[in-house]
Structures are given as structure tokens and as C-alpha cells.
Amino acid sequence: MGALCPTLASSLHQSYLARDQLPNFIWTNFLETVDRQLLWDDSVLNHYARVDGAGLVLTRQQRKQCQNLLQSLAEKLPQLDMEGKLNIWILKPGAESQGRGKMLQLAWSCTAPSVQVGRWVVQKYVERLMTIFGTKFDIRQWFVVTDWKPLTVWFYQDCYLRFCSRPFSLHHLDARHLCNVSVQKWYKTSPDQDPRVPPDKIWSNKQFQEYLAQVGQADAWHEVLVPGMKAAILNALRSARDRVRFRKGNFELYGADFVVGENLQPWLLEINSCPTMSPSSAVTRQLCANVQRDTLCLVLDRKDNPTCSIGAFELIYKEVGWGDGAALTPQHHQSLGPPLLRARGCHGSVTCLSSPGSVAVPWTGCRCHHPGEPPETPG
Structure with missing residues (x-):
């Protein structure tokens, strides 16, 4: 073909x-x-x-048939809401940061011959996404794993948004798609960029909530976005736990990146170990300092004083059945959503994270970032 x-x-x-x-x-x-x-x-x-x-x-009957077809597809394809018309895919090297090596492809059939042999993550691009002032953004969300047996996850209740430098368009695969600060700093703001986009390309989650209220979605943050991000993070951790090298008494602070669909559904793009703490704006200067302080309180002070303040951290999951009897009440357990995609590549059995349309391809081994790998640089 x-x-x-x-x-x-x-x-x-x-x-x-x-x-x-x-x-x-x-x-x-x-x-x-x-x-x-x-x-x-x-x-x-x-x-x-x-x-x-x-x-x-279309006639009225044809329109009805199309609506019925889309409804039946939605029941069989849980990711239909993020599909578009252009069949765009994104390729990511397995252990890179700062957006290095990432490529956007217009069609899957163009992809296979264009990449080098190695470890790659292949994702279906989210074509139907929410934009702010016509600009693509993503969300950097922190969480801490203090134990893998039992799996214990703490969600940070503050996060930030990163904007691109140019108005969003699927017809131009350039600076409009990767929101990393380390990528966007090389681009000048487009003259047709909406002036309401912040000059430093960063918003806090509180600014985002104010924007949602202005567009009539005041409840979306707490009712849709936060529960969706928690569920996606837990999906990813449970799927990758067998591949994580972990020692008792260790902890890890992670940075999860999400985009938001047209229906306000968050889509997990990737999880970074050692997320950058280098501030690129007034917002990140404050938030990065806060999350570092609160992480130390969580993993150090709490050992001697279980009731001490842990700042903006919230315990969202502690697994039952590992001998200590500790468990959260049912209302704290998050829905784990659709089954994760499991794939078998040339390097054995691997598990893709709960990213949009992630697949394993014959020449790759999908993997998550592990403790001990090079830290992510600013972005």
C-alpha cells in the first residue's frame, strides 16, 4: 500500500x-x-x-446511520475521543528527555522505514485536544512512590501547565506540539500568538482552574481532570511494577505529563523519573521549591512524626495484602480505567504505559524510565 x-x-x-x-x-x-x-x-x-x-x-436517514456507527465504535474503541482525521503518530526514543529524538509522522505506514533500530515508544497522537487561546498545552503533575511492596502512591495537589510558542495546527508539525520548556525556549513567540498566552509559557493549576470557571467548566478540575490523572498514574505504576528496580527504604519523585482532550479527559503521555527542578518562571520557582520541601517532609519527618505536615501531598493508593494490614478506605481507591495495552516485542514481554494509543512495534521494547537513569533536564 x-x-x-x-x-x-x-x-x-x-x-x-x-x-x-x-x-x-x-x-x-x-x-x-x-x-x-x-x-x-x-x-x-x-x-x-x-x-x-x-x-x-447527507439525508436524515444517512445522518442517523452515521451517528449509530459512531456510537457503536465508541463502545469498542475507548480512545475514540482522541482520534482525528490525519492519523498522526509520535515516536519517542526509549530513554531520552527534553523532547530529543521525538518525531511526528503523518501516517503509520510512513513510520517503519524512517526510524533507526533501537528502543522506541510509539504513540497515537492526540489530535482532538483542548487548547487555551488556540494554543496547545500540557500538564506536569508530580507524584511520589514511597514503596512498591505494598505499592504506596502520593499525589501532589499542585502542578503547572506548559504552553507552546505558536497557535495549534495539525497541518504544521513544528513548535506547536512539544510543550517542553527545553524545546520551546529555542522558538520565538509567533506574531499570530494570542497575547493572552503567558510570556513565560507557564500557568499554575490555580490559574487553569480560574480559566475553566471562565469558560463554564468550573467543576472539571476536581471532577474530571484530577480523578483522571490519578487513575492513569495508578494504571501505569501497576503495569510497570515488575520492571522497576526498587529497594526497601527508597522513594522516587516522578513527573507525569498529560494533555487534555476536547472532552476534558486527561491523556497520560509519559512519566519522567528525576523530573527537572530548575525553575523557568515565577510559577515553577515557587512550585519546585514547595514540592522539594514537602517531599523531604513526607519521606523523612513523617518517619518520626506520622502526623506532621506533608504539604500538598495526598495519599491516593496503598496496596492491600502485603502483610502490614494497611489499606485505604474504599473512597480513596481510584478506578483503573480500561485495560492497559500489553505487548510482546523482540526483547520479551513488555508493558506500555497508559498513553494514548501506545503500541509495541517489532523493532522496539517499550519501557518506562527507571530510578538510576539520567535525570530529566529542564523542560
Whole structure:
């Protein structure tokens, strides 16, 4: 099967290009914009000539059939809400930070021949995401694991948002997609960027909650986003616990990165060990200092004084059945959501994190970051 090359994609973006899951299938409303010399031998071109301003119009029965089809797909595809039309995938090296080596691909069939042999994480890109002032953002959320047997997880109730430097567009795979500070610092703010985007490209979660209230979603943070992030983190930890090298008496502070879908559903992108504590703004200067102080209180002071203040940390999970009898009350247990994707790659049995559409591919071994690996640098 041939694939739509990037050159052709660029030449057709003005023609309301809509690709299905078949990368060689092209649907355009303007036949004259198609450069046939750039088509593959097996490309299929679908075109309906416009006879009026509305173009092709569905009947009421056809519209109902489409709605029923989408509803049935939603029952079978739990990640349908993040799908779009362009079939974009993102490739990440298995143990890199700062956005190094990450690539966006327009179609899965373009991916396999374009990467080097090694460890890669392959994710379906979240095409239908929430933007703020037309700009993509992600959320850096901290949590601490103080024990793996029993699994004990503490969630930090403060976090921050990171903005890109240019307005979001799926037709330009550049500075609009990776929100890492270490990536965005190399780009100048676009002249068409909304002036309401903060100059330092950072918001606190409190600023985000104020914005949600302004757009009529005041309850979304506590009722949808926070529970969703907790559930995704627990999914990831439970799936990866057999691969984590852990010694009793150790702890680890992690940084989880999320994007938010159009329906305010958080999607876990990755989990970083040794998340950066280098401040890049007034917000991160305060929050990074706070989380370091509270982490020390949690793992040191609490040993001698179980009732001491642990700041913004909240115990969200402690596993039952490891001999100490400790367990949380039922209301503290989070739903673990859809089953995780388990895959078997060329390096044996591996588990992908609960990231959007993560898959294992024949030449890779999906993995999470482990304690002892190089720390993440600013971003």
C-alpha cells in the first residue's frame, strides 16, 4: 500500500483534505488543486463536484446511520475521543528527555522505514485536544512512590501547565506540539500568538482552574481532570511494577505529563523519573521549591512524626495484602480505567504505559524510565 508523501500533503492542505485510516485514500472538494504527478500508483482520489454551496449533503436517514456507527465504535474503541482525521503518530526514543529524538509522522505506514533500530515508544497522537487561546498545552503533575511492596502512591495537589510558542495546527508539525520548556525556549513567540498566552509559557493549576470557571467548566478540575490523572498514574505504576528496580527504604519523585482532550479527559503521555527542578518562571520557582520541601517532609519527618505536615501531598493508593494490614478506605481507591495495552516485542514481554494509543512495534521494547537513569533536564 502506498502512502501519502509529505510533499503531497502540503500541496493539498488547502483542499479540505480528509484522510481516513488508509493513507493512500484522498478526499478533496477541489479537484483542480491535486497535482497528479505526486500521486502514488495505488492512490485513490475521491471527488464530488460542488453543485451548490453546501456540497454533498447527507439525508436524515444517512445522518442517523452515521451517528449509530459512531456510537457503536465508541463502545469498542475507548480512545475514540482522541482520534482525528490525519492519523498522526509520535515516536519517542526509549530513554531520552527534553523532547530529543521525538518525531511526528503523518501516517503509520510512513513510520517503519524512517526510524533507526533501537528502543522506541510509539504513540497515537492526540489530535482532538483542548487548547487555551488556540494554543496547545500540557500538564506536569508530580507524584511520589514511597514503596512498591505494598505499592504506596502520593499525589501532589499542585502542578503547572506548559504552553507552546505558536497557535495549534495539525497541518504544521513544528513548535506547536512539544510543550517542553527545553524545546520551546529555542522558538520565538509567533506574531499570530494570542497575547493572552503567558510570556513565560507557564500557568499554575490555580490559574487553569480560574480559566475553566471562565469558560463554564468550573467543576472539571476536581471532577474530571484530577480523578483522571490519578487513575492513569495508578494504571501505569501497576503495569510497570515488575520492571522497576526498587529497594526497601527508597522513594522516587516522578513527573507525569498529560494533555487534555476536547472532552476534558486527561491523556497520560509519559512519566519522567528525576523530573527537572530548575525553575523557568515565577510559577515553577515557587512550585519546585514547595514540592522539594514537602517531599523531604513526607519521606523523612513523617518517619518520626506520622502526623506532621506533608504539604500538598495526598495519599491516593496503598496496596492491600502485603502483610502490614494497611489499606485505604474504599473512597480513596481510584478506578483503573480500561485495560492497559500489553505487548510482546523482540526483547520479551513488555508493558506500555497508559498513553494514548501506545503500541509495541517489532523493532522496539517499550519501557518506562527507571530510578538510576539520567535525570530529566529542564523542560
